[in-house]
Amino acid sequence: MPGMRAGKTVRKRLKFRKEKDVVEQIIFYILTAIAIGSAAYVVLSQQLIRSVFMFFVTLFAVAGLYVFALADFVALTQIVIYVGGVLVLLLFAFLLSSKDALDTISEIPSGLLSANRLPAVLISLAFFGLLTYTFFNIDFQNLNWITSAQASGNVKSVTDDTIRNIGVNLMSRYLLPLEMISILLMMALIGATQIARKEPKAL
Amino acid sequence: MIPLQHFLLIGAVLFSLGLFAVITRKNAIQILMGIELMINASILNMVAFGKYDKIDNTGQIFGLFIIILAAASVAVALVIIMNLYKRTQTIDPNQTKSLRG
Amino acid sequence: MDSVFTNYQILCFALTAITAPFLAFVFSLIFKKLAGAFGIVSITVSLVFSAILFFSIWQKQTFHFSFSWIKLGNVSVNIGILLNDLSVIMLLLVSFVALLVHIYSVEYIRKEALRYRYFAYLSLFCFAMLCVVIADNLFILYAFWELVGFASYLLIGFWFTKKKAVQANKKAFIMNRVGDVGFLIGLMILLSQFHTLDIETIFGAKGIIHSSFIHNGNWVSPFASIPDYWLTIAGFCFLLGACAKSAQFPLHSWLPDAMQGPTAVSSLIHAATMVAAGVFLLLRVSPLFNDVVLTTMASIGLLTAFMAATIALTQNDIKKVLAFSTISQLGFMVLAVGVKDNAAAIFHLSTHAFFKCLLFLAAGMVIHQLHHVKDDTKTKFDEQDMRNMGGLARFMPITTVVFIIAALSLSGLPFTSGYLSKDAILISVFEWASERGGVYWLFPVVISITSWLTTFYIFRVIFKTFFGDFKLPALINKKEKELHLHDPNLWMKIPTIILAVFCFGFFFALNPFSLEGSWLHHAFNLEPHAGGLLHLFVPIYINALSLVLIASAYFIYAKNKIVFTNHKSWYYQFSYHQWYFNVLYDKKLVGLILWKAKITFWFDKHIIDGIVHLSAKAILVLAEIVDWVDTHIVDAFVNGLANIVSSWSVWFKSVQNGKLQHYFIWMLFIFLSFIIYKVII
């Protein structure tokens, strides 16, 4: 399990604080670079199949980033569900399709940056700009909920056991959302099968 | 410790890339991946903020929820895409004119 | 007033005399076969009534009848009949000569298919000419004056398929028109000055003209006062009118061309009567002329007489010679009016009418007979060319005799009428010159030379035509006997014989040597000549040299003793080409006018119409500009608005294009805008 491995590595390195910080940062930025680079490849790739496999890399890199955000359970879940479920689903979806469909699907129309490129770029950049602008304009040290959390010691540390806490909270505090999501999941599955069912008048 | 802003910035980049994919891609599957990228970016933010909620662990729990829902939505979306392909022989969302005003 | 007839009867006679030819004109056109009969009967009627009128009016009274023809407010134009000595003598003369010509024409025109037209036109001419003679009013006189010209036009162009004939009649009419314009202007001057055109009222013994005078450079009449040069202009205008009608320099060139008409017509119209109408007009308005006009008139008369005589010397066409002779003799008459001897002018007019008419008729007989020869032998030659003639006296004795009588009269030899009338003119000119002296002595000298020239050219005609060798047989390779040449029949002979009788001086004066004894001359001669030496001297020296000239002509042309070889010399050519007037008029003047006409038309087409088109173009250009402004600025604005709206709408429509990603972009765009708005501002 890569997440587990990452968690152990982190924990080991806590002993050597100073060294560890530098290493931690290097790893973080490598992951960041991988995530962003692969994501860019996913987005810009001309070939769908490469795009999908590169998305696989992205998901892993992002899972690594979760670990750095002290969410090792989430990172695990990400790998299990996304990489194991979603991505496999994607691959299966068009590996199981007919040859024609595969050709059509994998055929990415030329003019990658054509047509709506400019507004898209602009809008994306605008979003990005807006978000960064916001991040840089917020004084995170003095935000109420952060300062109050720091004051009350409600800040996670690397050594905290999160999985237990998550389990308790799921079964107590977030029980209702959990149940609702399970119902939603079931509806989605039923809906998916309903849609995927072959219609008599299908093309 | 990695500062919060770094996570947020990475999230912003991923989100923007996902957005870009959603807007420009002619392939529904790529769009779907774009959406997933955006979802991942938001999860990253959730998780990063969740650092300051040790007791309730809201950030992580909602990150989990999102992952689950995203998986469900991907399943449904793929089914829709395959169905769409069956109807129109294309998965370019722009070629579907039924929404046209 | 010891008249035998009442005024009413006289009026009826006069009206009958003039309407008879008119009726003949109308009936001739309707009953074509009887045209000749109508003509002769009508002119006989005219002659009879003219004679009655002559004997009741001559030297006895003046008859004047008029009625209002047109009334315009205060202006009233009367028309009517004025019978005085001049009218009745002309009336008698015209109808008498016309009758003879009518009779002559019956034979002359017998073979023409359209002869009814000939007689109709001739009757129309007689009607118009009689009306000219008895008109009491210059306006009416003018009207019939033109009508006479019209009849002459018709008759000259009688053979309308002949190109020369139709050109000649056009020329005649247009040249007469030039004179008519003068006449008309004269009329306008008189009318504005005297408020009437009545001849008797203006020019009569108690006429207004005598009470008008020149004062301070103004010509004052009881009604109006205008600058005095208008008096001179009026005189010149009437002179111009007379010049055209009487074929005087510079409007003489139509008359020789008019010889294209039938010879009988030439004899009546272009020798005896119509051409004399110009002189008649001068006589009618003679009180109007002031000294300048009179001197000009005398000069024109002199020049014309001399010029025509010199031209006549070299012409080979027998009718051309006679035509120039006519012009020359008319020049004598105009000269007579110019030197204020009206009596001599009238006298010469009357005698000339007879002998010149006779000359033409006799020449016509020759031409007619030769024409028969031409038809009989089916050969081609010019029957009017004297070079084809000669020795005709043997075949046509009567014709020869009457021609010689007329020629003697024309030459003015004793015992003939011409002797009296021509001498009357010569004597007047001598007297006139002696009164003035100086350069005016040129007049009697030149006129004497002209007189001798007259004798010479007319005897040249006689000797070339009637004596010497007959040249025609050799030309057409026939023997003389084959030609069957003889005098024409009685229809043609009788009129000529009658005219020949009237060429003798006895008819006009009991003593054929005494001008004073002539009743005709006496009647008009208000101031008897001083007499004296001139009466003896002038006839003697004129006639003496004339006899010598006749003899020399005989030797030259009959016997061919003396042969002229200088046909190339400039004076021969100058004369032969009629002083080059035809060249001047036909080529230069007509060319100039046509050129001007072309210029005018060009001007019209290119300048006037050009301006119109240009303004149209300018407006079009303006319209183009406006159009441009309209499409590119005004309409562009409107269209631009519309385009903006429509492009916006297209754009907006593209928003609703059914493309998911577009919707998404928009959604994001709006979301972003909202957020940016909220965040940044």
Next chain:
Amino acid sequence: MGLLSVLIFLPLVFGILILAMPKSLNAWFKYISLAVSLVQLAIASYMYYHFKTGDAFAGVNQLSQYQWLENLNWIRLDVGQFGVLQIDYLLGVDGFSIGLIWLSALVMLVATLSSWEIKTNLKGYFALFLLLNTAIVGVFCALDLFLFYIFYELMLLPLYFLIGMWGGVRREYASIKFFLYTLFGSVFMLLVIAGLYLSVIDPVTGNHTFNMVYAMNPANYIDGSIFNSLSNAEIFGFPARTVGFIVVFIAFAIKVPVFPFHTWLPDAHVEAPTPISLILAGILLKVGGYGIIRIAYGIFPEAAMSLSFWMGLLGVISIIYGAMAALAQRDLKRLVAYSSVSHMGFVLLGIASLTSEGLNGAMMQMISHGFLSVMLFFIVGVIYTRVHDRDIYNFRGLANKMPVFTGFVMIAFFASLGLPGFSAFIAEAFTLIGAFSSQTLNGLLPRWMAMFGTLGILLGAGYLLWTLQRMFFGKFRVKKEEWKLALTDVNAREIMVLVPLAAMALVLGIMPSIAFNVMSSSVNQFLLMFK
């Protein structure tokens, strides 16, 4: 409904009837037109015969002296502070119009007979033709300026179509030129009419009025109004009345036509079909002369007097210029058209002289030219319908082949070159006499004008005799062989047209008092306005 209304609207009624008739009755249209023209001629003749002459019936500026007067209130519109808009249906005839009305009736009859040659779209043709008839008679009868203007403009419309649709090769050009030319003048005239309306009041009702008879009386002008002679109003620095006169004069001078406004005429004549040429020459040109007398001179007498010299000069130039231009023509119709310019110049000269002889002569010239130009154009039409060619050089010796026709040609030609015994002689002689005596009587025209005018007579002889010689005399020869068969002598219908015209010219030439009697008292009354 008076006699004049019947005269005017009879053709209109039948025109509408023709429009309503089915096309299958094509052959009847010309007979209907003919019948209308005959009835019109009968009415006109009746009026002419019963026309009262004498000073008590002079008309001109005395409304009560007009005959067959019809006065109906047509439009009475209360326009508040501007008073009441008064337009009357006012018809009447006096010595100036009666002759022209009769002339119109005769010319319309002749033109109808000449319309036999029209073969296409008869329905439209005759409907327009009758509309034209209404407008023409209306112009001569109308005494209200507004009504006059309506009829005046109404003439243009059918003429435009008649030339433009049934004309020759360049008919569109000609009809548009004609239309624009005339409209150009009349549009400005409308301004003057409006100005007059604002200046003149009806002495009976006190309203502003379009009545042209009232406009002739200076007492009816409002103080200080633009056309009041006492107010000395100015337009562009010129006296208003002078400007008004010039504008109206130009409008009518285009119609006459006077040099330099004449260039529409040759084109319009050449392109128009024969009957329309007849109407153009016979009547349309007279509308111009009539308008100059009645409106330009009648309403602005003192302006007219002050400009008389220029009017006379234009007249003389037109005379000589037209004759010169005619001399240069090869196209017979164009020649006749230019001769019209020359002959109508006499009209202007006569009017400008403002003498009794001159005005009577001018009126006579209008009537005389009415007959003669119609005859001339008809003669051209006779040749043209046979061989479709009008070039003088292409014919020679027609007298051999067409003797009767040549007889008529000679009558027409000699009559129009002013041979005594025909009306043109009387007319031209009187015009010139009037022009000449003008200097002595009123000092308006110098004498040389009349003397130059006589040149027109001379040149007229030139071009007409040349044509006669060139086309009709000599040996018979034509350009194409087939023409020899086509050129037949005149038929009965054509003789029927030519005889009355020749007869009228002759009758008026011998007894001009027939015409002078009806017009002389009006002329005298007219001249009193210029004292």
